[in-house]
Amino acid sequence: MLQRPRRRCEGKAMGAIVLDLRPGFGIGPFSLGMPICDAFAQIEQQPNIYDVVHVKYYDEEPLKLDIVISFPDHGFHLRFDPWSQRLRLIEIFDVKRLQMRYATSLIGGPSTLATFVAVYDLFGPTFPGIYDKGRGIYTLFYPGLSFAFPVPSQYTECCHEREAELPLEFPDGTTPVTCRVSIYDSSTDSKVGVGSLMDKACAPPLAAGSLYMEEVHVKLGEELWFTVGGQHIPFGASPQDVWTELGRPCGIHQKQVDQMVIHSASDPRPRTTLCVDYFYNYFTRGFDILFDGQTHKIKKFVLHTNYPGHADFSSYMKCNFVIYGSDFGGSFHQDDNTTKRTITPSTKWEQVKEILGDCGRAAIQTQGSTSNPFGSTFVYGYQNVAFEVMKNGYIATVTLFQS
Known part of the structure; x- marks a missing residue:
């Protein structure tokens, strides 16, 4: 793992950054399908924001696992297909560290909890999601975008597809807070989330006549x-x-x-x-x-x-x-x-x-x-x-x- 040096002055307050969320396309300056070199170019252009960067890969067999660029201070990382080196999946793994702007509304970050009700109100109605009993995770899907919510074991009966009512609320009046957001290409109509669902994300097709990977x-x-x-x-x-x-x-x-x-x-x-x-x-x-x-x-x-x-x-x-x-x-x-x-x-x-x-x-x-x-x-x-x-x-x- 390669860790780039910190550029931020010690003692400077670190607040959540705000990035535009584009379901099915990307977040902030990072677009699905972009080559990894372009991602590094974006990082270098904004060193005060992306000042701590981790690069993770499987050194012995670099074609077996994703190349991952992670931003631990901002709670998200970029997953690149190891062969084509193109961005296939964006994951926000700590929603409290990253505030997302969708249209004119904000969600996530330390001040705006990304609860199930808040997500449903902002992005609108959708079909019932998938409940992973082994992980205790309920995943809600929109085109090119998914939200994973941890569900306490005592409320698993609320998550069966036939019985689930949206937005998801528990008998005690609470609603779960998302633990992970996934942004992925929606052209294949795949449902991408945590666990095995993560592997379904693919980089979007190259444009006709593209010279990349020629x-x-x-x-x-x-x-x-x-x-x-x-x-x-x-x-x-x-x-x-x-x-x-x-x-x-x-x-x-x-x-x-x-x-x-x-x-x-x-x-x-x-x-x-x-x-x-x-x-x-x-x-x-x-x-x-x-x-x-x-x-x-x-x-x-x-x-x-x-x-x-x-x-x-x-x-x-x-x-x-x-x-x-x-x-x-x-x-x-x-x-x-x-x-x-x-x-x-x-x-x-x-x-x-x-x-x-x-x-x-x-x-x-x-x-x-x-x-x-x-x-x-x-x-x-x-x-x-x-x-x-x-x-x-x-x-x-x-x-x-x-x-």
Whole structure:
């Protein structure tokens, strides 16, 4: 778990923030379906509000469980699908810490209890909810929005669907207070709540023509093929070619030092020579392009998986690359026989070795020991490609070059 440092001055009073509630769409600046990098960008824009942030993930198997961004001071967290890294579910787990604005009304926070009656009055009539006897939780559903209410054991008879009257009130005149609010995409008509119901939330479908998670097919030693736009970017292309095909890069920066030149016996440059090569950074598409500083031609592509636990996590969106095993000559066409021999961001290092064979010892990449809390990674080289591998065996980056 990564905890970002507190930015709030000690002793400053901390009141509940107010965020606009958009059932089926999001809350405040966070929208369902947004990539995790966009969520971090929103957090960085408002450091005085989101000053304590926890990032939780399953380090050993990062594709098994959600990546969670949690705001403990404000009582809510964001759940991202681990493969697509898109926001699938927003949960308010401490309603007293977060005040929500719906239309012109407020609910939640320390001053406005989110009782069953208050929720029913604000959001209107709906169908009877679901009572989870094992958890003692009654969940009320609206399109893209649900409220979970704890029910004392002596009042469970009030919660059977056929008998329940809404709004839910107990014989002693009290009404339960919500313990959790879930915001989720309503296009699938799923009912999302606590427990197993939480798993039913999915990120909304991508818009037609969206470039997010576009498959980028690799022809080793030759080119990249972008499947949505149909662009082919070969080695040796110029900056003008790239700009024309892919549009303006998100950033351009010079490569300060070529750290790998010492391993090249054929390179005549002095080992202390500064590198004049430069990168085009396409952060929103998950890759960099390195140009030779003298010829101004593409010499490398760097593809990023954006896994948590890597020093560059949240700097790039995920690149959904597809690399074919050498037995298939780098063909862009796949069938059932070649699917098992493709390398994608989900492929672990042991599987890569099964496809491409053993390549010997790895070079150790430290990424700066003082600024990188995640430790070193390992770089394995093959003809025309190098894989940077994390300690959990997942690929962090893929560097493509011409041997």
